[in-house]
Amino acid sequence: MFHAIRAYFTVPLLFFIVALGLGFWLDGFRGMSIVAILSVLETSLSLDNAVVNAKILEHWDHKWRRAFLVFGLPIAVFGMRLIFPIVIVSIATGLSNIAVFQMAVSDPDSYARALGSVHHEVSAFWWAFLMMVFLNFFIDANKARHWLRRIERPLTRLGQIEAFEVAFTILMLFLAGSFIDQAEKYEFLVAGIWGIIVYIFSKWFASLIGGSGGHGWTQIIQQGIGGFLYLEILDASFSFDGVIGAFALTNNLFVIALGLSVGAFFVRSMTVYLVDKGTLANLRYLEHGAFWAIGALAVIMFLSVRFEIPEVVTGTVGALLIALAVWNSLSANKQDQEKWVEAEK
Secondary structure, three states: OHHHHHHHHHHHHHHHHHHHHHHHHHHHHHHHHHHHHHHHHHHHHOHHHHHHHHHHHOOOOHHHHHHHHHHHHHHHHHHHHHHHHHHHHHHHHOOOHHHHHHHHHHOHHHHHHHHHHOHHHHHHHHHHHHHHHHHHHHOOOOOOOOOOHHHHHHHHHHHHOOOHHHHHHHHHHHHHHOOOOHHHHHHHHHHHHHHHHHHHHHHHHHHHHHOOOOOOHHHOOOOOHHHHHHHHHHHHHHHHHHHHHHOOOOOOHHHHHHHHHHHHHHHHHHHHHHHHOOHHHHOOOHHHHHHHHHHHHHHHHHHHOOOOOOHHHHHHHHHHHHHHHHHHHHHHHHHHHHHHHHHHO
């Protein structure tokens, strides 16, 4: 078993060692320690991302799974953790991408302030997107398996209401807008609406590319261009809040990118491991735990507009929910085995 795990995680571990060395070269022992901290935080924060990715990749063949690693990894490492925040600041400030990059290198304090100035818009966009992901999984009239039954069973009944998740997310968005400063309210509401639109568009595009076969959430995202689009958007939703939070530790853009990129490496390898080993089938509630973690992340993003919430809290909540789902899955498997043994007697 150790050799099987090593085959999946050797490259991420080697990259982690290289990243530590680069962190030391950039900012001494402080840079190295920040790379290590951000690596752990990003990995724990993205555990649910790995599970959701694995659920999507279950329906992809081996060729597309490897393509997800080969082509998706550079996008996740360099695109979402380094370039994407620069593009966001460029849009917000009206400066060119090159000018923002120069700011990040030569005046990281100004870059951090510029990135923080759009936090309410970023939070609204990703909160709305993740809330749609969360609700779309649980509000399903055809959903038969439940983990937290007292909560999940009533949610399935809401699936009989047309577009309930869209209406609920918009309602919550406008309620939240009433607590936002007047100067930021319009930007907050527009960003949230765009989060809903992007989610709906990504689902539609994936279905258009992949065809209309199958049913339920697991059949919406098909392998190919549509699947890549959805996975990368979802990855951005997990990574961007980490980028903003990382500035509480350092203003060095490259140290931040190194730490978060290590997390991206581990998440990608974890995703493929879960798929290849059939872990989702063996741990029946793992997927539920991941989506509850997504819901928790959405709520934390929602609250972060008004309250400062440390990244360690976000990562810990998600990790605990997934750990609890794994524990309950193993307990359920043990009970099933005991029943089978008893029936055989």
